[in-house]
Amino acid sequence: MQYPMLPIDERPGSITQWLNGWAQGDDQALDRLVPRVYAQLRQMAGRLMRAERDDHVLQGTALVHEAFMRMGQQRQQRWESRRQFFGWMSMTMRRILVEHARQRSALCRGGGCEIGSLDLLQAEAAEALPADPAAELHQSLLDLDQALQRLEALDERQGRVVELRFFGGLSVEQTAEALQCSVATVKRDWATARAWLLRELRLG
């Protein structure tokens, strides 16, 4: 009898496997996939920052396209400028991370989001289990996304500022460029949005 000595992990070529696995409903595959996709997107963004000419950087990688398509988008993206790319990238990252958090969130185990069960045992079971730190993190991202949606309804540009800065990781200047507005505007929008979100998230 052989007992396994190493984790089943980190072998080359596993990205495709993970994608397949995830498409078939394997949560753990998603856990592996998401940071990778995210890293890829960030790399692309970084290259764009440094590049003088956008076009050849914007080819996109096979991974990003594949992941994006698997996640339900049918269209092939073409970005004509890095400004467009930033917008798309931030939105995509937001979708990916939120979907990831939703799937991993404690409420949505096993395919269905069963919020509110009348079963007494479930109430008891939910209370008896110790909190999973990752579950709290997932929930806080979901809360942030919800709050952000409410902010977007109040002020669309401000919502985009948050999306670009938080999910896209862009600086104030990069955000101003992406939205074609002034740096001062971005700073104001960010500071006020931040205050509003913080209050919503803690007290809402």
Added chain:
Amino acid sequence: MQAVARWRRLKALLADALALPAPQRLAHVQRAAADTAEARELLGLVAAAGAEDSLLDRGAQGWLDDVQSARQETQASPADAAVHRQVGAYELLGWIASGGMGQVYRARRRAEPPGDAPGPVVALKLMRQGVADEHFSRRFDAERRALARLSHPNLARLLDAGVHTSAGGDLPYLVMEFVDGEPIDHHCSRLGLRVDQVLALFRSLCHAVQHAHRQGMVHRDIKPANVLVTAEGVVKLVDFGIAKQVGHQTTAATTATAAPMRLMTLAFASPEQVRGQPVTVASDLYSLGVLLHHLLTGCSPYRGVAPGDDLALRNAVCRQRPRRPSRLVDGARRGALAGDLDRVLLACLHKQPARRPASAAVLARDLHRVQQGRPLRREAWRRAARRRPGVLLCGLAAAAVALAAGWQQHQQRETAARHRAEALRLVQDDMRHADAGEEPGDPAGLRRAVAALQADEAPGNGAAWPAERALALAGGHTRLSAALWNEGHRAEALDQARQAVAAARGAAAAGVAPAARQRALAAALLALADALPAADAAAARRAALDEARLLAQGQLQAHPGEAAPQALLAQVDASLGRYYLDGASVEQDAAGRAAAALAASVDRYDGLAAGRSAALRWTAQAADARLALAEAWLRAGRPADALAMVRRALEDSRAMATGAAGRFLPRHAAGALAAELAQLARRAGDAGLAVSAAETALAMLVAANGAAGTGGANAPPHPRDRLIHARAHQALGQALVERSLADARGAAAAAHPSADWQRACSAYRQALALLQPLAPRWPGDRWVPDGAAVFEMRLFLRACPDG
């Protein structure tokens, strides 16, 4: 849209304020805001802007990093092995598996002196948690010594144990015989073993279990992963965790989350284990039964349970009748199973421990007879006239601490009859206190008594026993639920309430008179409604309350002159009112209905109090109902009525804050009530009344605790009391802020924060000081600070003169 325009305005004001240096922001807000509401909102935003928040500021990348590291901490990372290459005198060779409390590695004793052959391969289990306290380490030692006494060819022996000092703390480890084998279910199916072959293997397992039981140890976790078969065909019972993780799961329905309080595989756990009740050797026999069932039929004894559905499984284990094994197979195997083998298996799976086979040896003997085609001795399946030597464990505390290995020691129990009488007396006593309207006390003794009554069904002293017991159980569970709720054990309170309802429903069969059992059922249903979590169980709460109400009305009609049915109905209406108020209810016009129910309740209580000697008791109940009624009226858009109710309730509670009422409304409860009234008054728009109520609350609490309710050495020790104190301070602070905002309209006030403002700051500081050290004592602890409230107070303090 109005909200959009409003935000645009707020945003502009906020941006201007944030552009100023911090000390000037408050003044700016007070000047620029159009009204008090806007000022309050801006203030909150300004303060929020000053807070640090790692999520928002570190961005999504930071969040991802956090998730990665959180996952690494909670999951078993075989990379752990790299950190602990040397553990004691052993050298780790590789990782085998991850168990509930730690990792299991293959290891070998280092060669000493070097040059000598290293020792044989062993299994080393390294605990995750450290030996932080002396109590734990003493128990660990005791377990180790007991384990070392076990010596049987079918048991994996304990070889050594020790403590490993590492950066992560002092971690205990156990060294056990390394069993190179496969799980028994895998073995049987791979080789296609016949029934008699399976039984032969199983019997040697029974002998191993018997050996351990005679040494006073209960395994608690018998499942295929712990029963290995070596290449030579020898069965070995091991501790949990030592089985390879195969691609296809050999162990059915293993719990995915190994919660420390319940270390077991649900599918093989006995009903008493699932319920968290004391574990005995009979629990092992149950698990053996499930294992044998699984080996012979390939299925679980319970139907309709999807894999991974823990909740359905727990329900099934506790309540569902197991399926006959012979029904689950066909052909030759069915013939082999039908009849006696069916009976033996089902006996092991009996819900009541006392009805299972008396010992593993008896089980083995009967299986042998079945194998040989000899008839079973009938008396094996009747309840033994003479009781087995008792094997009660200490219950929850022991379960939490005895983590070192699956084996535990058990203690002898006293004679059944004495226990029974004591338990009954204790519970009945407590029920008399309940009838007199007194608050429940410490649950520990009551819990033991109720558990003793529950475990004990034998017809004892006369024909009245079943009825006495049923009534005592219903009342005892109800009381226990209330007591546990007060202490903050939400999940247990719910469980007790469920059991109360079950006991009350079963009272008819036990011969309890209708009136008594209806009252018991109504009380149990009320306890259940109170214990159900507001968010998830609206329908269940409603159903319980509706039924309770019917029962109470019935009682009232049957006994119109008595106080008890009146009180019951008043209590039900009050609970119904609170149900409507709890936001989760989706009823139409919830506030109106709440008001109606609560008004009826208040009237009834007032009627009870009028001209009765025990008036204080009813006044206390009425005050609580009035608080809820005020809330209902406020929500229904009648603030004036709400305020009137608040004033009356405040008066009553002041009148009761004397020694005499202390039994019915202890001072801490009166103080909590007054603090809630203060909040209501503030929301209803009367800041002055709010301040007065909050000051009353603090005075009551100070009197209750004999010292100023401040932090530090004088702070009350119990989390509940600290919380109540803190809430009173917070209520005072909020009321004062409200009052000062109304006064501060006008430029002059901007320069000097008013006295109210300063008092508010001081109140918040005191509240925070009280809340500072509070953390949940257990998952689901009710008495924990409200994070939002703490945050709000902290934000506010940033705007205070002294920070």
